[in-house]
Amino acid sequence: MAFLDALLNGLTLGGMYALVAMGLTLQYGVARIMNLSYGEFLIAAAFAAFWLFQVQAINPLLALVLVVPVAFGANWLIYQIMLHPLVKRSRDRGELEVNSILATFGLLFVIQGLVLLLFGSNYFSYTYISNVFIIAGSPIAADRLLAVAVAVVLGTALYLLLMRTRPGTALRAVSVDPRAAQLAGIDVRAASAMAFALGGGLVAASGVLVSMFTTFNASMGVVFTMKALIVVIMGGAGHLMGALAAGLILGLVESFVAVYVAPGLTLAATFALFLIVLLIRPTGMMGRAGA
Amino acid sequence: MMALSRTTLFGGVLLLAGVIGFALLPGFVGGYGLSMAINFLMFAILATAWAMFSGPSGYVSLATVAFFGIGAYTVAVLGERLPWGAVLLLAAAIAFLVALLVGLSTLRLRGVYFVIFSFGLAELIRQVVNWYESTQAGSVGRYVFLDITQEQIVWQLTAVLALLFIVGWLIERSRVGFALRMIGDDETVALHCGVNITLIKVLVFSLSAAFMALVGAIVAPRWTYLDPSIAFNPNISFQVLIMALLGGARRLYGPLLGVIPMVLLFEYLSTHFPHLFSVLLGVTFLAIVYLVPHGVAGLIEGYVQRYRKRFPGKRGGENAGAKARQGGAL
């Protein structure tokens, strides 16, 4: 049944979008960096997983363990070396946003260029698991299910980290008010670097997971960045639960539009949704009203 | 106060010289020279139009190629069915309307939403065109067989560049340009002074979009074959951004200073290091953002200000006198 197909597909897609967006929520909500190169890290991680699988015969789940810490470290360095100087240089939040957009825009091309250099511009994919389950008459690929399952685990781990631990609470404090957090004794720079690195780790994980069931090429990063940005804004920047809800909604909308309207108009539908949300509630679904 | 300052007159003379130079160019250079001239003119207009809005307002637009592509596609679809003048006007009008729509929805909100939307706009339009072409028109590519020579393209672009400079100059000295600078400095203050900030932003943004589409339309005949990925190539938005930022986006003549070196650099890079193109582009961009944030024009302005402080003329004299009276306290 087309409806059930669309629903299941939408939920799995939405789960992936939610995971992807959670990382950007951390980067934007805590570190206040609007990272336009976000999707490039996803693609880079996908290629890393591909290379590990095809050349080194390392399965994607193991690849996660290898790739994520590297991404974490790389993003931590990027924040400290590239982005913190911008934080110091910017007068206010608006200026920081513009500066971080410009800087990460440049980074986007550097990373995309490196991937192009190493792998060329062709499409790649690999098959790790090829089983297909049938749920209520609709086929669902095992690799997608696996990806969503891991996404759920990671998402829950992140949630617990942020809500139940002291470092997590420090991150949340910085996302609400960096100055007040500083007055409470929190090292805002360290927290921002940590959040940015965590976000990088999450997007790398998403990249590895996505590589299991999608074809990808070096230029796809931009589309992922866009969707992540849209989910983050729709969910109310900085709200983890909002990102989850918005990601699921986006996945469902895309899936239903692909099945019932036209597969080539999914991006248009995404943007239309984005616009509608912005017009009705400019601070996102769960954002803060006022100033 | 004089209506036209010395610098403006100087600029006017330069513009006239440039126009005459480009008009006569086809008599002196061959095909390659004309091709470079077209590149230069194309990016000069795109970068100046970009800076006309994004410079003073601070709203970074990543949508340049969206409007460029609209212009190119208007020619591809209607170029053989309507007179050339009408096609150009239509291209500009369509881009104006699209920018109006995008602007009215996103410029009422914080700058970051506009940037994100502009980031995706080109991709969005490309997808829509792709979908339309493949489902309704049958095939995705289009052939552009128009009898327009390189010389004619150079002349048209020169005329548009001159027009853009005149329009940009008029805006700069008008209340609209002043309001845009106020908006770039502090939107709340602008609002409380009575400025309708949304209207100003949307108008200037749409105007710059119209110019971008005009360029796309004029150079489209160069390509003979056009498809969405050619017309909406994201590299163009990026290159325009680099040039405008390098040259300096807060002055009308700023982007030109960035266009000249960058067109040469890109030409060199794409011939000798095609694989490294993206990486080198990114590195160049980062260098500009970190080392020359206000562009070359900003550097020039900085030198001029320091020069004026050391060798004060009439204006400096008043301030220096006042400072002396206050005992040197700032």
Add this chain to the structure above:
Amino acid sequence: MTTSTTLLSVRDVTRRFGNLRAVDALSFDIAEGEIVGLLGPNGSGKTTMMNLVSGALKPNAGTIRLAGDDIAGLPPNRIARQGIARTFQLVRVLPSMNCLDNVKAGLGFGAEPVWGSAADSRAEALLQRVGMAHRCWTLGKDLTYMDQKRLELARALALQPRLLLLDEWLAGLNPSELVEAIELLRKVRGEGVTMVMVEHVMDAIRSLCDRCVIMNAGAKIAEGAPAEALAEPEVVRAYLGDDAHA
């Protein structure tokens, strides 16, 4: 004695932020030519009330009328054109523009805009009025704190407002600057501008204000001439807490 007309009429205005009522069914009137102090401890809703009048915020309930015209909920640029100007609690000048241009910003977009050479001479005159004539070409970001405040006042006056809102305009000034500033405000008042001042500087209030409206936790707790209103027990309790001895 002439009866003065009501210029600003605030009726039952409420503004919530989530569950917090920053302004709670507040009502007061401002007559033409008055200087009224809007007082209260920190967090009592004074700046929120200012924001509601200037249009920076929309009220959830209630009406705000300027000389009979309903202005509640209008955007700030329309309210500015109706004749309300303000200064900001954290002073906001246009940093990249010089002082002359900063004042021209206030001249060019109001109800009766002035532009061109007329604006240049008006701007110079206004800068002179606030004592900044020698700073015409200094950029906004290069000014001292006191000069930035003066500039903000000049910009607000450039709008030729019927009502001037001053949000803690006297804050952060040393004693000699304070004397100058109060004198400046007295001059402005002498030119017939109606003013509402949010203030904490009690000396200034006692010497400038005809009347005060005192707020606490969003609601009005006292109103009247400064000496009486400030002496009311409820007001003392609001500022100093319950343990205060008279």
